[in-house]
Amino acid sequence: MRHLRVVCRLADSGSVSKAAAALGVSQPSLTAQLHRIEDTIGGPLFERSPFGILPTPLGKHVLGRARAMLADMDDLLGSSRRYSARPGPLRLGSVRTVMFGAWLSRLEELLPDRQITTQVDTSCAVLTDLLAADVVDVIMLGRCDDAHAPPCPARAVEQTMVYPEPFAVALPATHRLASRDEIQLADLAEDTWIIPPAGKEDGDLAVLREACEAVGFSPQVRYPNLDSAEIEQLIGEGRGICLCAPTVRPIPTTVIRPLAGQPVIWRRALRWRPETISRADINVIHQAFIDTYRATIADNATTHPWWQTTPTAHPTIHAPCA
Structure with a gap:
């Protein structure tokens, strides 16, 4: 299953270097792992193109089966957690942002009894797919307007933290x-x-x-x-x-x-499925993010000479829902 997740991450990233960064491994290590997977399956899964890597016909076949198998496994794990009395890890997904490290540190201070695992990606569409497949409990998106944004998955809800940005x-x-x-x-x-x-x-x-x-x-x-x-x-x-x-x-x-x-303009928002994470946890995540966001604005945006005289360029920050 771990190897299938690697193959899917490579396909979603479109680049070995980006997939390696997302998986937290070195590029040579991921390349060697891909070669071992291809040796096991019996042929190349990806080919290089001017735009990154693309799946071969064999790769498309493996990806189709892999996504279905991973979705079933994630559903099994997610449904099994409902029978456990103790809280499991908080599985957090996020777009890449200069604030991520500070936000995560703040969350770990606020939730000392929870293990926090992370999935970081450049694409809101990939993160939305991970939420739909129950790979993560909650995702933070910096997304475009509704006409072009990845739609919210079934049973999931969205809460705005910053808009307009x-x-x-x-x-x-x-x-x-x-x-x-x-x-x-x-x-x-x-x-x-x-x-x-x-x-x-x-x-x-x-x-x-x-x-x-x-x-x-x-x-x-x-x-x-x-x-x-x-x-x-x-x-x-x-x-x-x-x-x-x-x-x-x-x-x-x-x-x-x-x-x-x-x-x-962008919207910073949380998406989650209510059956997998509590409203109390969502409010903690939301508040930790906007506190980190304000601190980052104070450190970076206020250094621009036009910041004080151009209020139309300022984002609007929203508190958690009651």
Whole structure:
């Protein structure tokens, strides 16, 4: 079952390096493990492409069977927990964020008697699938609007923690617009956009395209398989621009500027199934997140010269439900 989860994570990540990071192993270790799995099954499961790795015909067959088997196993484990009197581990899923370590530390202080296990991914769609399959109890999403976002699974509910969260844009310090206090999206028509790491599509790229097309251009998108450090380096070297949340930390040789009119906004939300986690736990998770979010804003966003004079660029934070 562990090997089947590795194969599914590789397919969802679309990249050996991203899958290795999500699984907490080195890339050479994961590559060696994949070779052992392929030797056992009898053929290659993935092939390289310009956009990462793609499943072979054999890989598609194995993935179809693996997902069904894993869903059955997860359902068995989830249903079995209902007969146990002692609380099991709190299984937390989250999108990648600069706040994750601080948030997790805060949660472990607030829930000292609970073991917290984590699943981190770049894609809200992957996390939603993990919730639907009962691999995690609760997920934190930084998701786009309802028209493009992965739908909430059956029996699951969503609770907003931050909305709206207006996105800014990271520009090279030498960019022609770097001296402006606010950027019009239409003025970025000739720029190259760097997008987050490739993986299962979750609507984020569609939202960017829609916002750009609404002001008259289609974004030129490049470099789909880079991690955060590589993206920051490319921006600093003048190779492109990127959307960023107000929580983003200062980046050398880069400036962060708000987008006029809030053309791209995000929602930070929790999703969970009520039968697997209590309302009390959800409120603790929610409060710990927004406390961490406020602290991160205070550390990072307030360093921008435009922050105090541009209230429209500030996110709205929501307290837990009573």
